[in-house]
Amino acid sequence: xxxxxxxxxxxMDIPNELIAKIDETVARYPVSKRSATLPLLHLFQExxxxxxxxxxxxxxxxxxxxxxxxxxxxxxxxxxxxxxxGRFHIRVCRTLSCAMAGSYELKKELARLAGxxxxxxxxxxxxxxxxxxxxxxxxxxxxxxxASCGTGPVCMINDDFYEAVTPAKAAEIINSCQ
Amino acid sequence: MSKIQYTRKPHPRExxxxxxxxxxxxxxxxxxxxxxxxxxxxxxxxxxMKATDIVAEVKTSGLRGRGGAGFxxxxxxxxxxxxxxxxxxxxxxxxxxEPGTFKDRYIIHQDPHQLLEGMIISCFAVNARLAYxxxxxxxxxxxxxxxxxxAEAKAKGFLGKNILDSGFDCEIYVHRGAGAYIxxxxxxxxxxxxxxxxYPRIKPPYFPAALGLYMCPTIVNNVxxxxxxKHIIRMGGAEYAKIGTPNNTGTRILxxxxxxxxxxYYEVEVGSLTMGELLNDLCGGPKPGRKFKAIIPGGSSAKxxxxxxxxxxxxxxxxxxxxxxxxxxxxxxMDFDTLAAAGSMAGSGGVIVMDNSRDMAWVLNNINAFYxxxxxxxxxxxxxxxxxxxxxxxxxxxxAGLPDDADILKSVADxxxxxxxxxxxxxCSWPTQSFLSKxxxxxxxx
Ligand SMILES: Cc1cc2nc3c(=O)[nH]c(=O)nc-3n(C[C@H](O)[C@H](O)[C@H](O)COP(=O)(O)O)c2cc1C
Ligand code: SF4
Ligand code: FES
Numbered sequence: 233x234x235x236x237x238x239x240x241x242x243x244m245d246i247p248n249e250l251i252a253k254i255d256e257t258v259a260r261y262p263v264s265k266r267s268a269t270l271p272l273l274h275l276f277q278e279x280x281x282x283x284x285x286x287x288x289x290x291x292x293x294x295x296x297x298x299x300x301x302x303x304x305x306x307x308x309x310x311x312x313x314x315x316x317x318g319r320f321h322i323r324v325c326r327t328l329s330c331a332m333a334g335s336y337e338l339k340k341e342l343a344r345l346a347g348x349x350x351x352x353x354x355x356x357x358x359x360x361x362x363x364x365x366x367x368x369x370x371x372x373x374x375x376x377x378x379a380s381c382g383t384g385p386v387c388m389i390n391d392d393f394y395e396a397v398t399p400a401k402a403a404e405i406i407n408s409c410q
Numbered sequence: 411m412s413k414i415q416y417t418r419k420p421h422p423r424e425x426x427x428x429x430x431x432x433x434x435x436x437x438x439x440x441x442x443x444x445x446x447x448x449x450x451x452x453x454x455x456x457x458x459m460k461a462t463d464i465v466a467e468v469k470t471s472g473l474r475g476r477g478g479a480g481f482x483x484x485x486x487x488x489x490x491x492x493x494x495x496x497x498x499x500x501x502x503x504x505x506x507x508e509p510g511t512f513k514d515r516y517i518i519h520q521d522p523h524q525l526l527e528g529m530i531i532s533c534f535a536v537n538a539r540l541a542y543x544x545x546x547x548x549x550x551x552x553x554x555x556x557x558x559x560x561a562e563a564k565a566k567g568f569l570g571k572n573i574l575d576s577g578f579d580c581e582i583y584v585h586r587g588a589g590a591y592i593x594x595x596x597x598x599x600x601x602x603x604x605x606x607x608x609y610p611r612i613k614p615p616y617f618p619a620a621l622g623l624y625m626c627p628t629i630v631n632n633v634x635x636x637x638x639x640k641h642i643i644r645m646g647g648a649e650y651a652k653i654g655t656p657n658n659t660g661t662r663i664l665x666x667x668x669x670x671x672x673x674x675y676y677e678v679e680v681g682s683l684t685m686g687e688l689l690n691d692l693c694g695g696p697k698p699g700r701k702f703k704a705i706i707p708g709g710s711s712a713k714x715x716x717x718x719x720x721x722x723x724x725x726x727x728x729x730x731x732x733x734x735x736x737x738x739x740x741x742x743x744m745d746f747d748t749l750a751a752a753g754s755m756a757g758s759g760g761v762i763v764m765d766n767s768r769d770m771a772w773v774l775n776n777i778n779a780f781y782x783x784x785x786x787x788x789x790x791x792x793x794x795x796x797x798x799x800x801x802x803x804x805x806x807x808x809x810a811g812l813p814d815d816a817d818i819l820k821s822v823a824d825x826x827x828x829x830x831x832x833x834x835x836x837x838c839s840w841p842t843q844s845f846l847s848k849x850x851x852x853x854x855x856x
Contacts, residue, residue, distance in 0.1 A: 260583040261583075262540070263497075263540075263623075263624050264604060264605070264624060266604060266605035266606075267585075267603055267604055267605045268605065269605040270585070270586065270587070270588055270602065270605065271585065271586065273588070274547075274586055274588070295605075297605075301605075301606075304607055305588075305605075305606075305607065308590065308607040308608070309547070309587070309588035309589055309590050309608075310588070310589035310590060311547045311548070311588040311589035312588055323548070326776075326779070326780075327509045327710075327776065327780055328509055328510070328668075328710060328762060328773065328776045328777060328780075329509065329510060329667035329668050329673075329762055331776050332668055332669065332764070332768070375548065375589065376507070376509070376591060376780055376783060376784065377507060377508070377509040377510070377511075377710075377780070378548055379506045379507065379511060379512045379514070379515045379546070379548075379549075380512050380515065381509065381510050381511070381512050381665065381667035381668075381673075381760065381762070382512055382665060382666065382667045382673040382674045382675065383673070384667065388548065391550040391551060392551075393551065
């Protein structure tokens, strides 16, 4: 067990800056290292784009946990994904105020502009929620209320946030994703 | 106050304390700007006081939590036992996920030091040496701004060891969530901060003030609540309590979204204006040619009002005498007690408005989809019930509703509320129960 763990985590190429960030993050939880699981998952997802089984094992080893303790967070928290998203990941708010302001239409329009065949549009269900463009440039998903309900419809592209997104603005935003 | 130039001018009926610096033309989130404006003076003042006196001032102020339940902050702090020997933790709830609520975002983005100052004072008051800001995962920029602000405060000696030579040590760290609404529920938040799934704990025994983070006494307060603490120190509890109305003191930020002409955030004295004044005067009334139909007064979990609903509200006079008044929705003062007496709640301050162009089954279906997605899954009534409510409203909206769907829907909701570990059970069933009792005709389509 230990042997295979070492083997698979050795295949992960973790740059020194990331190791330094990880160490600094773990130090913020002097009472329990386990508290660093979510932050470490964020660091891995930011760096690798998604959470691989190797990442789960690596984090578990680092925090002296069982891999299941890490994996159960990946499957519980909607922001973590086990497959890569597009280079530009679009999140559209699905919730009431934005829906009244046209977020379902916005999602359709963004998907069209990004060249994504988006199956979740019609009923807005979640589940296997991320749809990707064939060239891997874009991906899109619905998310719940982004706490900007007064300026709906709103969306995020990677870490950037956009308010009151009209179809014209949607086109502008997609064009700026280079 | 009047000299401040705003990029978006506050309405004359606003009283800005917490949002004083939001949308200021000459403002940025740096510590230099904050210090030039008198920042961290209240922290200095707090260190001249005894911790127990700060708790007493917060009690006197009457400050009630702005996160949802409206619980008195000073009373909550007082729950930490005087003979406690364990470490105490403070957590700022910056999960801001209740649909319709958008206030903490602006404090975090534009005035992070106000929050830090409020938190450091609060830490001192409850003797917490370690505090976390639990910020929702979808606020990456907000997390970054807070990290920067913390580093600035540390560099100036407002955080870290022996703060301002007071002998008090305190560290604050930012902890990012990852997209789950249930992390806003304080015990779910604590589990999440411990590195686990955000499964809420059952109360009793797990009241955070007794058995919180790492099973130690923990105070969880909302962003806006913690900001108020700074101003209570500035004014004194008694002076602060003069703002607003008795038992509903201070200001609060009302967030209005949906079908009004001017949606947005408005910081007003609690109870100083009615629903009608808020929606017509501040928000400009309904869109042209439309009429208000329904209002959710305190985040999507709050029970909906019909725009033509009337209530008999019992009020207590200053001399303690009871009287009963008949009020329409638009006459309701926007305070904790009146909205509760009218059968709903002030909740998180998120007011969502629907006009006569809206199909209430569609609206409820949207809300149900939220709760079906966000149930943590621990309790069967909530996990299964929220999903069934969503499926039933989905089929009503798609035209495939069954003749007794409205009754089935109601029975599902009635079997969730009161039968679950956490208040999400109420949060997900109140919309269905109230929409059905007030707009039943829209749910019967065959
Ligand atoms: C399902 C659910 C979601 C909640 N979400 C939030 C939230 O996003 N932000 C918040 O401050 N409080 C939220 N709360 C309330 C918290 O549990 C807690 O009461 C609050 O953070 C206490 O702070 P306060 O006393 O300052 O209001 C939520 C409660 C429930 C039941
Ligand atoms: S009521 Fe719902 S959200 Fe709360 S603990 Fe139970 S299943 Fe989880
Ligand atoms: S409903 Fe979209 S941000 Fe709140």
